[in-house]
Each structure stands twice: as C-alpha cells, then as structure tokens.
Amino acid sequence: xxxxxxxxxxxxxxxxxxxxxxxxxxxxxxxxxxxxxxxxxxxxxxxxxxxxxxxxxxxxxxxxxxxxxxxxxxxxxxxxxxxxxxxxxxxxxxxxxxxxxxxxxxxxxxxxxxxxxxxxxxxxxxxxxxx
Amino acid sequence: xxxxxxxxxxxxxxxxxxxxxxxxxxxxxxxxxxxxxxxxxxxxxxxxxxxxxxxxxxxxxxxxxxxxxxxxxxxxxxxxxxxxxxxxxxxxxxxxxxxxxxxxxxxxxxxxxxxxxxxxxxxxxxxxxxx
Numbered sequence: 001x002x003x004x005x006x007x008x009x010x011x012x013x014x015x016x017x018x019x020x021x022x023x024x025x026x027x028x029x030x031x032x033x034x035x036x037x038x039x040x041x042x043x044x045x046x047x048x049x050x051x052x053x054x055x056x057x058x059x060x061x062x063x064x065x066x067x068x069x070x071x072x073x074x075x076x077x078x079x080x081x082x083x084x085x086x087x088x089x090x091x092x093x094x095x096x097x098x099x100x101x102x103x104x105x106x107x108x109x110x111x112x113x114x115x116x117x118x119x120x121x122x123x124x125x126x127x128x129x130x131x
Numbered sequence: 132x133x134x135x136x137x138x139x140x141x142x143x144x145x146x147x148x149x150x151x152x153x154x155x156x157x158x159x160x161x162x163x164x165x166x167x168x169x170x171x172x173x174x175x176x177x178x179x180x181x182x183x184x185x186x187x188x189x190x191x192x193x194x195x196x197x198x199x200x201x202x203x204x205x206x207x208x209x210x211x212x213x214x215x216x217x218x219x220x221x222x223x224x225x226x227x228x229x230x231x232x233x234x235x236x237x238x239x240x241x242x243x244x245x246x247x248x249x250x251x252x253x254x255x256x257x258x259x260x261x262x
Contacts, residue, residue, distance in 0.1 A: 036216050036238035037245050039253040046252040053248060064222070066199040073197065073204045075222060075234070087166050089205060089220030089236040091195070103206070105220040105236040110169035117184060121177040122170040 004067045007074050014051050015060040023048050024099035025099055032102040057081035057090060070094050077109075085109040085127075134225035135198045138205050141230060154179050156230055162234040173222040188212035201225050204243050208240075216240040216258075 001009065006025060013021035023044050032041040038079050041047050044046040063075040070093055086108055094102040132140065137156060144152035154175050163172040167174045172178050196204040203223040217239055224232040241258050 013135075033256055035240045035242045038241035038256045038258055039245055039249075040256045041253050050249050053252075055248070061246045064202070066197070066202055066204065068197040068199070071195070071197055073222075074213070074219075083197065087236065088202075091204075091220070105218065105238050107167035107236050107238060110164050111151050112168045114168050114170055117186070118170075118181050121180045125164055125166065125169045125171045127169060 001097050002067075003070055003072045003092075006066050006094045006097055006099060007065055007067075007090075007092050008062065009060050009070045011060050011074065011076060017052075019048050019052050022051060025097075027095065027098045027100040030099055030101065032104065034104055034106060036106060053081075057083060058086075063087075067094075084111070132228050133198075134201055134203045134223075135196050137228055137230065138196055138198075138203045138221075139193065142191050142205065143205060144163045144192050148183075150179050150183050153182060156227065156228075158229045158231040160231065161230055163235065165235055165237060167237060186211075188214060189217075194218075198225075214241070238253050 009057050010022065010025045013025060026044045026047055030044055030045055030047055041050055058078050058080040060086055061077045062079055063077055065072060065074045072092040072094055074090045074092065075090050080086065086106060088104050088106045090104040114122060141156045155206045157175045157178055160174055161175055161178055163178055168214060172181055188255065189209050189211040192208045194208055196203060196205045201224055203225055205223065207219050208216060218238060219235050219237045221233055222237040223230050245253060
C-alpha cells in the first residue's frame, strides 16, 4: 500500500471499530503525540486502546490526505453525538506499510473564544450542526 | 516560486514583521479559517492585520512543510514570551505564487487536560520550556 492508502485505511478501520485492523496498520513501537494535552501514546496496544476506549458517539469524515514519500498529513472531522464536532490535523510517518509515528493537532470546532483585539478583522464560520 | 517556497516565505515574512512582504504573498481575496475559534479571516488586509496586531512576544519556528501541487501543509511552533508555546498545523492553497486559502489548527502546547479514562495509556511529552 502507498503511504496515503495506509492512512486512509487507518481512519476507515477506526470508523469501523475494527481494532484488529487498526493494530495491523501500526508499527509495534508506534509513537503518537498530542501536543495540546502534552500526551504521548507509545506502542500499538496503547494507540489501539485510546481509540477503542474513546467515549462513543463519534464518527470520522476524512477531509483530505496528502503525502510526500513517507510523510503523510490527514485532516479529519469527527462529530460526536451530544458533544460537538472535533477536527484533527495529523502528521504521520509511514514505514513498511505501517504507521510508525504521528503528531496530531485536535481541536473542538468553535470551542475557543475570539479575543477582543481581533474581532474587527474576522467573521464567524458557519458552525457545523451539533449531531 | 514553488508552492512550498511561498509558504516558507510567508512564515519568514511574518517572523520579520515585514507586513508588506506578508501582503504580497496573499491573494486579494484570501480566506483563512481557524476552526477552533470559528473565525474566518477574509481578504489580504484582514489577514495582515490579525498577524500584525497579534500581541507581541512571539517567534516562529517552522517544523515542516510539505506539498502536493497547490496544496501545502505547514507545521510551526510559536513560543510567546511569558505566555507559553503554541503550535499550528496549516493547510494552504497556493495559486499563482500567492496564498489563496488556509485552514489552520492552532493549539496551546500542554494547554488542555488529559481525561481520566485514558491516563493509563499515555505518557507526558516533555514540555518545551516557557520562554
């Protein structure tokens, strides 16, 4: 599989809650960083566990995936019923058909406030409906 | 300029506070979205203004830039003196040597809490020092 296809298969396997398939797309010693919370998830079992145990109600929509050799970037939107909508920009390193590393920037859509100093320069994005 | 070089020049011009150069790298009708705050910044003058008026103390370190044709993704780290460190994953569309559109995922490094349900699966990333 091309590196882009590995990342597309990863998101599809998560969406399917197919934890065996998710694990098969991860290197044994995969390391995934979430800078916003300062979390590092180390090893296949932990990366699978975090996805498997994530409180339910979510679904995944892949917005785009692009790659340069082994570096892949994906953008996904994740509505969660009764909670809101999340987005992630994820930088992946794919080696030998498996994800070896990732750095993910997760945000809650519309979760943060616009500071007063820039209100004159911006508009509001139409919010995605809360599912 | 290749699309990657346009984005590198954009970040370099912001770091230099060279607002004329920043404006010259933007399409007249550029649109930049910040989903976390639900902000849309429309037009060259507003994109320049938001960068120019951003409270000082910041510097920009480009971590990586990759492209597929007109689509470019950058990852930057932005320490701000006395505040903390920010990161952004930014998806850009570059046309005719200028940035036509962007969607940026800005996060504060270590700003958010790790929920209790996943604490057994994660480690802490060593935080960057507060400048």
